[in-house]
Structure formats: structure tokens, C-alpha cells
Amino acid sequence: MAEEFFPYESFRPGQREVLRRIREEIGLSRLLVLRAPTGFGKTAVAIATGMMRSPAIHSVRTRNEITPVLRDLKRLSKRVRGVRYSFIHSAHAMCPLLSSERIDPEDFWLNCQILRESGRCSYYKKSLLVSEEDVEEILSVSENHVDAVKRISRDLGSCPFFSLAKLARGSQYVVATYPYVFSKDLFSTIYPEEDPGEFFAVIDEAHMLTDPSSIFSSEISTSKIEASIHEIREYLGGDPFSEALLNRLLRLAEEKAVDDRLRKIDRSLLSIDTDSIEHLINIALEVKRRALDRILSRGSIGEAASKRISLVKVSLAIALLEDPRFEVFAYRNGMSTWIKVTAIDHSVVSEALSMYRASLLMSGTPPTLEYIERILGIQGASYVDALELGSWSPYSNIATVLTSGLSSRYSERSPNMYDLYSKYIEVIDRFINGVKLVIYPSYEFMRNVVDRLQNQGFVENRGTTIEDLVRSIGKDGGLVHAVAGGKLSEGIELVTNNRSMIKCVFVAGVPYPQKDEYVDEIFKSMRKRVSEDEAWDYIYNMTASMKVLQAIGRAVRGEDDRALVVLGDRRFMSKDIRKYMGLRIGRIARNLKEFESLVKLVASDFL
Numbered sequence: 001m002a003e004e005f006f007p008y009e010s011f012r013p014g015q016r017e018v019l020r021r022i023r024e025e026i027g028l029s030r031l032l033v034l035r036a037p038t039g040f041g042k043t044a045v046a047i048a049t050g051m052m053r054s055p056a057i058h059s060v061r062t063r064n065e066i067t068p069v070l071r072d073l074k075r076l077s078k079r080v081r082g083v084r085y086s087f088i089h090s091a092h093a094m095c096p097l098l099s100s101e102r103i104d105p106e107d108f109w110l111n112c113q114i115l116r117e118s119g120r121c122s123y124y125k126k127s128l129l130v131s132e133e134d135v136e137e138i139l140s141v142s143e144n145h146v147d148a149v150k151r152i153s154r155d156l157g158s159c160p161f162f163s164l165a166k167l168a169r170g171s172q173y174v175v176a177t178y179p180y181v182f183s184k185d186l187f188s189t190i191y192p193e194e195d196p197g198e199f200f201a202v203i204d205e206a207h208m209l210t211d212p213s214s215i216f217s218s219e220i221s222t223s224k225i226e227a228s229i230h231e232i233r234e235y236l237g238g239d240p241f242s243e244a245l246l247n248r249l250l251r252l253a254e255e256k257a258v259d260d261r262l263r264k265i266d267r268s269l270l271s272i273d274t275d276s277i278e279h280l281i282n283i284a285l286e287v288k289r290r291a292l293d294r295i296l297s298r299g300s301i302g303e304a305a306s307k308r309i310s311l312v313k314v315s316l317a318i319a320l321l322e323d324p325r326f327e328v329f330a331y332r333n334g335m336s337t338w339i340k341v342t343a344i345d346h347s348v349v350s351e352a353l354s355m356y357r358a359s360l361l362m363s364g365t366p367p368t369l370e371y372i373e374r375i376l377g378i379q380g381a382s383y384v385d386a387l388e389l390g391s392w393s394p395y396s397n398i399a400t401v402l403t404s405g406l407s408s409r410y411s412e413r414s415p416n417m418y419d420l421y422s423k424y425i426e427v428i429d430r431f432i433n434g435v436k437l438v439i440y441p442s443y444e445f446m447r448n449v450v451d452r453l454q455n456q457g458f459v460e461n462r463g464t465t466i467e468d469l470v471r472s473i474g475k476d477g478g479l480v481h482a483v484a485g486g487k488l489s490e491g492i493e494l495v496t497n498n499r500s501m502i503k504c505v506f507v508a509g510v511p512y513p514q515k516d517e518y519v520d521e522i523f524k525s526m527r528k529r530v531s532e533d534e535a536w537d538y539i540y541n542m543t544a545s546m547k548v549l550q551a552i553g554r555a556v557r558g559e560d561d562r563a564l565v566v567l568g569d570r571r572f573m574s575k576d577i578r579k580y581m582g583l584r585i586g587r588i589a590r591n592l593k594e595f596e597s598l599v600k601l602v603a604s605d606f607l
């Protein structure tokens with residue numbers, strides 16, 4: 001019985017019904033999709049389901065999302081005896097010796113291996129001795145995952161990663177960040193002996209699966225490739241074949257990269273095949289070995305452990321191209337040129353899910369069943385919609401205003417249009433208290449509007465973290481400018497006294513994906529499965545709608561939250577977009593004056 005493993009004494013509206021429906025469907029389907037709004041309590045439902053089908057591995061997008069799952073697991077372990085759980089995220093970030101070293105994750109394992117094999121890591125030695133009960137005890141008293149990691153190294157003197165992995169092997173439920181669930185190699189760092197086919201997988205934020213590049217990709221700067229060429233010369237005296245390959249990649253990337261749009265590098269010009277990839281990886285390992293030998297011959301194990309070799313990451317990124325479903329793209333970010341090797345075919349997603357016995361995909365905006373069948377190629381999935389089963393609905397807690405004078409359509413972008421956007425944004429800033437989240441379709445578009453607002457408010461950049469925002473936001477709130485689909489629009493949680501601080505979400509333009517050659521490739525790959533119109537609809541309308549709903553979910557996180565949602569683009573009137581959003585447009589403001597009076601009304605009577 002799933003209810004038996006429910007972490008709470010009582011259920012929120014719809015939770016019991018959803019669990020019942022899942023129980024009916026779970027024996028019939030290998031893939032369950034749960035659509036449930038923020039505040040429904042998806043995590044508790046996932047835990048009850050996963051425990052019923054244990055062992056379960058619950059994947060979260062970022063390590064910050066581990067703590068809420070741990071909180072519910074801790075609660076469950078108090079209610080039900082014998083429940084054992086663990087969590088895992090980047091071994092590098094958890095490492096008490098190397099977390100402050102700037103080593104690539106791919107490179108980190110070799111450094112860790114040196115410390116382990118040389119007997120210089122006392123934390124590792126201790127992790128072989130600590131018992132599962134010791135680690136379990138630490139989890140039961142820790143406030144969150146950061147505290148748990150600190151206590152394992154400080155109080156037990158043990159390696160957090162290997163201690164938590166040991167506990168994971170004896171647990172019914174494990175929370176892990178995406179890479180440990182989607183990469184079989186990383187899965188086996190936790191479970192060297194186990195087959196993923198024995199596990200039930202829970203995938204949180206499952207709307208991410210519609211963009212293969214968000215999970216299956218690797219990015220490297222051209223300066224890292226240049227550093228790799230120097231490493232080959234320094235440690236091997238050169239290797240003409242590898243150097244030529246890396247130089248070709250450098251030249252093609254510099255030729256292709258013009259702006260922040262991804263431009264495809266023709267694989268055939270790179271002349272990469274299985275043999276050349278194998279050669280490059282062997283060279284990378286040899287460079288690493290020699291670099292470490294050189295340092296170790298001077299007796300400096302500490303220095304060896306923190307030695308970074310760029311070629312390891314570069315060669316592993318290039319190795320992704322061994323799979324014909326990956327392509328390589330170049331783009332510019334400020335002054336630097338970057339290369340992105342990414343999957344362009346959704347079958348990588350279905351392949352990863354098929355490793356598991358069964359999976360539960362959860363999101364406030366999951367892909368539709370039709371999409372799962374036709375694009376991901378997974379037949380017979382079951383769809384459970386919490387909104388139809390008694391969940392609270394965020395839609396009743398928002399007032400929606402559409403502004404018909406605005407549009408971010410390319411043909412309409414002009415200094416006048418940016419001015420107009422800034423004037424509408426000034427209105428919400430003037431009349432609404434709290435945080436006003438403004439979501440833009442791209443960094444470029446945001447820059448043009450924000451410049452006209454004299455940089456008023458917090459402005460996201462590519463390196464912004466959620467912590468940066470939390471640190472800078474005052475109790476009075478203010479404007480937060482963010483890009484749709486970015487870290488802030490999908491990840492911020494600004495809460496005070498259990499209420500969201502975000503009182504308005506202004507969607508400044510339909511956040512269609514920026515048209516570039518990655519989108520072209522995704523389009524081509526989708527066209528093998530659906531018509532041109534359908535592929536276009538999925539890539540543009542469905543994706544844009546998901547981004548808008550995700551942003552709205554930042555503001556309305558529970559029944560006590562209320563927010564004004566401004567759909568700042570007349571194209572939101574189109575039923576093609578609205579069919580995915582399910583939003584009812586309350587009022588339409590035809591000009592700034594009408595907008596101002598509607599905002600005042602919402603501020604006084606609704607918020």
C-alpha cells in the first residue's frame with residue numbers, strides 16, 4: 001500500500017486520490033506521468049510510490065532540490081520503522097579535500113583515485129570502516145544535505161561520497177542529482193554491482209526531458225582546447241594526430257561562432273571516428289598520468305591531487321560524438337568562444353529511462369502523453385493529472401492581464417518597442433509591492449529593455465546563481481529580470497512567512513526558443529516522427545508555454561499565494577499557445593493607460 005509509506009499523517013487535497021490512481025496504473029505501465037502544481041506535495045507522493053516499488057532512485061535537477069526530499073524522507077523514517085534512505089550529488093562538491101580546487105568533474109575522479117590509492121585520503125580509509133548505521137544517524141540529525149556532508153567529514157572523519165554511497169546500497173530510497181540517474185557510468189559509481197533495471201526511477205522537473213541538451217551535453221571553451229594542446233606538448237612532447245584534431249576543432253569553432261546562437265560544425269570536417277576518439281582518450285589519460293608522475297616524483301601528493309588536466313574534459317566531450325545522435329556547435333559568450341557537444345535526438349531520453357524497471361515523471365508542466373509517445377517513442381505511458389483529482393489549482397490564485405500593444409516578434413523589435421516594454425514594467429514596479437519577476441525571451445532582448453530602465457532591479461546573467469539573488473533582494477522586493485528557462489525563472493523560491501514574495505510575473509514576450517542551428521537539428525530529428533506543423537508546435541508553442549507556466553509557478557507556490565500575471569505579448573491570444581497553458585486571460589489592456597488602471601485594481605482588490 002502506497003499510503004503506508006506516505007510521510008505525513010494527513011493528505012493535502014488530491015494526494016490520496018493521486019496515490020490511488022498511481023497504484024491502479026503502476027502495474028500496467030512502465031512509465032507514469034504526474035502533472036501536479038507546486039504546493040501539491042509531489043515529493044511525498046513520489047516517496048510513497050517509490051517505497052512501494054523500492055529500491056527507488058529519485059533524480060533532482062540541482063543539489064538544492066535534495067533537501068526538501070530528505071525532509072520528507074526523514075519524516076517518513078520517524079513514522080515507519082526500518083525506512084532507510086540516502087542522497088548523492090557531485091563527489092567533487094562533497095569532497096573535504098578537493099571541493100575548493102577548480103578541477104573539472106570528469107578530471108576529478110582521477111585525482112580522487114590518486115589520493116585513495118596512495119593512502120593519502122584518510123576520509124576514504126574511514127569510509128571503508130563506517131557502518132551504514134553511523135551515516136544513517138548523521139542524516140537523521142542533519143538540517144539539510146549541506147549539513148549532512150559537513151557532519152560526515154567532521155564528525156565521522158569519513159568521505160561523504162563513499163559513505164553516502166554505502167548507505168545508498170542498503171537503502172530503499174535514494175535522492176540523486178540528474179547525472180547519477182541519466183548516466184549509467186555515474187550510476188555505477190554508487191552501485192557498482194547493481195543493475196538499474198532493478199530500480200524504480202522518479203524524475204523530478206520532467207519538463208526538462210523535452211530538451212535533450214539540458215541533460216545530455218558538454219560545453220568547453222576554446223581556451224580549454226588551447227590549454228589541452230599545450231598539455232600534450234608539455235607532457236608528451238607533442239602528438240601530431242591529436243594536436244591536428246584539436247586545432248581543426250579550434251579553427252572551425254572560431255569560424256562558426258558569431259554570437260550566442262549555436263552554429264553547427266560539420267562533423268565530416270572534423271574527421272572524427274571511433275579510432276580517433278579512442279586515440280584522444282588514451283592521449284588524455286597518458287598526459288594525466290605523466291603530469292601526476294612528475295609531481296609525485298617530487299613527493300608532492302597534495303599538489304598531484306589538485307592537478308587539473310584540461311584534456312580530460314575536452315576528450316570526453318569530443319567522445320560524445322561517437323554517438324551519431326550527438327552534434328557539435330559553436331557560439332560566443334562575451335569575449336570567449338565555446339563549443340557545445342549535445343544530443344539532438346530525443347531517443348537518448350527514452351534510452352536512459354528504459355534502463356529502469358519503471359519510472360515516474362513529475363512536473364507542474366510535464367510533456368503531453370502524445371509527445372511522450374510520438375517524440376520520446378515511449379508507448380503505453382499512464383498520465384495522472386492531480387488537477388483533475390482534487391488538487392488545489394494555482395489558476396484560481398492568479399489575475400491575468402494580456403497587453404495587446406506589446407510583442408517580442410522579431411519583425412517588431414525596435415527601440416520604440418523596447419521603450420514600450422520598459423514603460424509597462426515601470427507600471428508594475430510602481431503599483432505592486434514585493435518582488436516583480438520579469439521574464440524575457442533572451443539575454444539580448446532583456447539587455448535592451450533593462451538599459452531603458454537604467455538597470456533598475458536585479459539582472460540575471462549567465463553566471464548568476466540563485467544565492468546571488470537571495471543575497472541581493474531586500475525585504476521590500478523590487479524588479480528581478482530573468483531569462484525564460486534560465487536558473488532564476490525555473491529555480492527561485494523567495495518565501496517569507498510561508499508566502500511567496502513574488503507578487504507579479506511579467507512575461508515580456510513569448511519565450512520561444514531562440515532560432516539557431518541546434519533548434520534546426522532538433523526540428524529535423526522530430527520531423528522523422530511527426531509532421532512539420534506538429535514539430536514546430538512542439539518546439540515553439542509547447543516549449544514557450546512550459547517556460548511561462550514554470551515562471552508563474554515561482555510566484556504561486558501554495559494556496560495562500562496570489563499574483564498578477566502579465567502576458568506581455570499579443571501573440572498570447574493565439575490558441576496554439578494557450579492550448580498548452582490552460583490559462584484564462586482575465587483582461588486585455590490595449591494601451592498603457594488601461595494597463596495602469598488594471599494593475600492598480602489588481603493591487604488593491606486581489607493581491
Ligand code: SF4
Pocket residue numbers: 091092095096097098111112113115116121123124158159160161162
Ligand atoms: S575519497 Fe577522498 S579524495 Fe575522494 S572524494 Fe572522498 S574525500 Fe575526496
